[in-house]
Amino acid sequence: MKQIPRSDISLFWEAFRKGNLAERAALILSSWFGSGLAPFASGTFGTLAAIPFVAVVNYLGKVPSSVFLVMLCAIAFWSAHVAGRRLGVDDPAEVVIDEAAGFCVSVFILPLTLLSFALGFVFFRAFDILKPFPIGVIDKKVKGGLGIVLDDLVAGVFANICVRIVLRVIG
Secondary structure (H helix, E strand, C coil), X not given: CCCCCCCCHHHHHXXXXXXXXXXXXXXXXXCCCCHHHCCCCHHHHHHHHXXXXXXXXXXXXXXXXXXXXXXXXXXXXXXXXXXXXXHCCCCCCCCCHHXXXXXXXXXXXXXXXXXXXXXXXXXXXXXXXXXXXXXXXXXXXXXXXXXXXXXXXXXXXXXXXXXXXXXXXXX
C-alpha cells in the first residue's frame, strides 16, 4: 500500500489565506468541507463525511442521484486540480472529494439500507487502499484533478458491483 505523505495542515491554511475566491472554494470543496484535514486516515474521514450527503441524495431517487453524481464529479475534477496546484502536491492527502465521489458511485442506485451503505463503504475503502488493476495504473499514470478523482471513481464502480453481488447472494 502506497502511503501519501501527510503535508503540514498549516500549508493548507496558508494556501487558503493567500488564495483567491475560486481557490478558496476549491480548497473547501476538495477537502470535503474540512474532513480531509483529519490528522490521519483522511480518505476514510472524507468517505464517512460523504455518507449523509449521499444518503439524502439517494433517498430522492434515481434522477436526482444521477444529476448529483455528475455534478459532484465535475466539481471534484475541478476542485482537486485547483487544490493540487495551489498546494503544490500531485495528490494532497487533504483532498478527499475524490473519496466522496467514489463512495457516491459505490452506492449509486442501490437500496437505501444500512447494509448497502456499510458494504459500499467497506468495498470502496478496500479498493481505494489496495488499488488493484486498473485502479493502481490510473493512480500512477493519470495526473492532475483527473488522476486524483478517476481512480476513486473506478474503485467506486468495483465496489458497487461487489455490493450488488453480495446483496443478490444473500437475497
